[in-house]
Amino acid sequence: MKAMQQILSEENEGDNIKYSTVPFHSVNIPLRHTIQQNNWDCGLSCVAMVLSEKKLRYFNKNKDNIISEEEIGFSTWTIDLAYLLKKFDVKFKYYTSTLGICPIYYQHRYYTTDENRVKKKFENARRNEIMIHMKILHIYTLIHHLSDWGPIIILTNANLLTCDVCNKKEKESNSSLTVSYQGHYIVLTGYSFLTNHIFYKNPSRKHNICRMPFIQLDKARHSFGTDDDVILIY
Secondary structure, three states: OHHHHHHHHHHHHOOOOOOOOOOEEEEOOOOOOOOOOOOOOHHHHHHHHOOHHHHHHHHHHHHHHHHHHHHOOOOHHHHHHHHHHHHHOOEEEEEOOOOOOOOHHHHHHHHHHHHHHHHHHHOHHHOOOOOOEOOOOOOOHHHHHHOOOOOOOEEEHHEEEEEEEEEEOOOOOOOOOOOOEEEEEEEEEEHHHHHHHHEEOOOOOOOOOOOHHHHHHHHOOOOOOOOOOOOEEO
């Protein structure tokens, strides 16, 4: 554990980009809004949001076959999203603080159910030209990417998401509010330094754009269970 912390600490040096290097005070990338159809496919909806129109039509037409080929079942991991993005030739970088499955997660039934599939995908990632960077990204790195390159798919704790537009906590409509962690993917689309807010699309909500403070995003994305998973889209 100490070695892991040292690696992450060393790799984070230089991520704290100064405010003056970000060229725009406010950015909001226009993306279509895709609402998830089930309580487990938020990640698939996020992938759909970053696909071109042509690729999206193919994805929607062949969605069941694609899900079957990728052996996704009724849960998605970030590594699944990486394979899907690779399948559709979307340029991306995948960052995480955990390679594979953290042993402490095995108390949850769906982790043990997904274990073989997830381990296999991590083991075969390099062979499939999927590079996984073990690194925790600073929020200013995310902001700089939004400013210069494109949107970001990110894993959060749904129970820590807020939205100033909705003016209430973003809860999954079919989830139990008693759990402390509920993994949920969102797409970051922009930011405002004038209000210190991040803009994002939440596939569980009908609102086109949601908004929350930078500090709240950090709480949601660094929550135990997320593995600090981030996919930068180019």
